[in-house]
Amino acid sequence: MPRTPASAASGLARPAEGHGRRLTAAFEALEGFPALAESRNRVLRVVREDRTSTGEMVAAVESDVALVTTVLRMANGMASKKRGKIASVPDAVELLTPEGVEQLANRAEVFDFFERTPGWDIAPERFRLHAVATQAAADRLAREIDYPHRDELLTSALLHDIGKLVLVHAYQAYPTQIHGEARTPEARVHRERRELGVDHAVVGGVLARRWGLPASLASAIERHHAEDADGQAAMVRLSDMLAHYGHGQAVDPKQLLKAARVLELTPAGLRSLMYELPYAGNGKRNVDPCPLSGRELDVLRKLAEGKVYKQIAQELELSTSTVRTHLHNTYAKLGAQDRAQAVLMSTDRGWI
Numbered sequence: 001m002p003r004t005p006a007s008a009a010s011g012l013a014r015p016a017e018g019h020g021r022r023l024t025a026a027f028e029a030l031e032g033f034p035a036l037a038e039s040r041n042r043v044l045r046v047v048r049e050d051r052t053s054t055g056e057m058v059a060a061v062e063s064d065v066a067l068v069t070t071v072l073r074m075a076n077g078m079a080s081k082k083r084g085k086i087a088s089v090p091d092a093v094e095l096l097t098p099e100g101v102e103q104l105a106n107r108a109e110v111f112d113f114f115e116r117t118p119g120w121d122i123a124p125e126r127f128r129l130h131a132v133a134t135q136a137a138a139d140r141l142a143r144e145i146d147y148p149h150r151d152e153l154l155t156s157a158l159l160h161d162i163g164k165l166v167l168v169h170a171y172q173a174y175p176t177q178i179h180g181e182a183r184t185p186e187a188r189v190h191r192e193r194r195e196l197g198v199d200h201a202v203v204g205g206v207l208a209r210r211w212g213l214p215a216s217l218a219s220a221i222e223r224h225h226a227e228d229a230d231g232q233a234a235m236v237r238l239s240d241m242l243a244h245y246g247h248g249q250a251v252d253p254k255q256l257l258k259a260a261r262v263l264e265l266t267p268a269g270l271r272s273l274m275y276e277l278p279y280a281g282n283g284k285r286n287v288d289p290c291p292l293s294g295r296e297l298d299v300l301r302k303l304a305e306g307k308v309y310k311q312i313a314q315e316l317e318l319s320t321s322t323v324r325t326h327l328h329n330t331y332a333k334l335g336a337q338d339r340a341q342a343v344l345m346s347t348d349r350g351w352i
Contacts, residue, residue: 019170019197026169027207033165034111036128039064043105047098051306057093057101065131068158069211070104071096076212085214088151127165131158133246137277138239144273145263153235156220160236163204163221171196183250185240189225201225227258234262246277290351291333299326301352304343 043060075092138157167174182188192199205222223233238259260270302312313320336342346352
């Protein structure tokens with residue numbers, strides 16, 4: 001017989017001790033939290049490129065929460081007292097080097113949406129989608145108010161809900177029965193506190209500290225649902241609401257406005273953010289038809305990756321002279337003077 005939320009939370013002879021055991025077991029289970037298989041594979045492809053940039057590695061790692069926690073934990077284990085704690089993915093990737101990131105990715109447990117992973121069902125993918133959406137909202141918000149600690153903010157935005165993963169493992173009734181009819185983020189947190197005596201934000205802060213992550217990250221995670229949140233926690237709080245809004249989920253308009261006021265964001269600025277977030281990039285899309293053929297685009301994409309003619313020829317199974325011909329035609333069609341201009345023009349128009 002399914003347990004009700006109340007029985008899930010209070011049907012133990014010694015509730016505090018029972019909760020402690022459940023949460024400890026769930027913390028340990030998260031050691032095996034899997035990365036999405038495609039995210040792991042993309043990291044491996046990027047680090048194995050001949051000319052890999054830190055930016056490309058960071059983007060690949062940040063596509064998955066499990067990979068983010070893995071590189072942060074490893075980097076903080078290596079960090080010296082002089083350097084201090086590592087609070088952002090760019091700093092972690094720089095410290096680990098491409099070889100270290102590759103080793104971590106090779107060892108990562110993976111999850112495939114089409115193949116159920118015992119103990120996790122679809123939680124990793126559902127969690128990843130909201131984390132990435134919250135990060136996108138945080139990035140847009142940071143640019144709007146000129147927030148100075150962008151890299152750390154984007155990391156805390158990705159990790160803000162890690163406490164939910166703990167509760168999923170600790171309680172069978174979470175989240176469906178625990179949340180019940182609650183629809184907004186604030187209402188769900190209230191239900192968690194009432195039924196479990198704790199909420200996912202507090203649990204996430206405990207987990208972050210347990211993993212040895214910086215206090216600033218742990219605090220932002222722990223306080224992202226606090227009404228008196230400020231600084232980075234306030235940024236994550238509003239970003240979380242905006243991500244829910246972008247998913248078409250219920251949010252409380254009064255709470256949105258209140259969270260915006262804490263950050264000195266005007267109602268007009270908030271309306272602008274809410275309008276723009278569902279759109280990719282800056283809200284504009286290119287409508288110019290691409291004059292290049294499919295093969296010319298293939299060659300140009302390889303050129304944009306930093307490949308030389310011989311590498312492009314080998315990878316596309318073409319002769320070097322054919323590659324040159326494709327690029328000569330590309331330059332002519334675009335009116336570009338050289339490869340750099342051709343890549344820039346095509347990237348700006350969204351063709352590659």
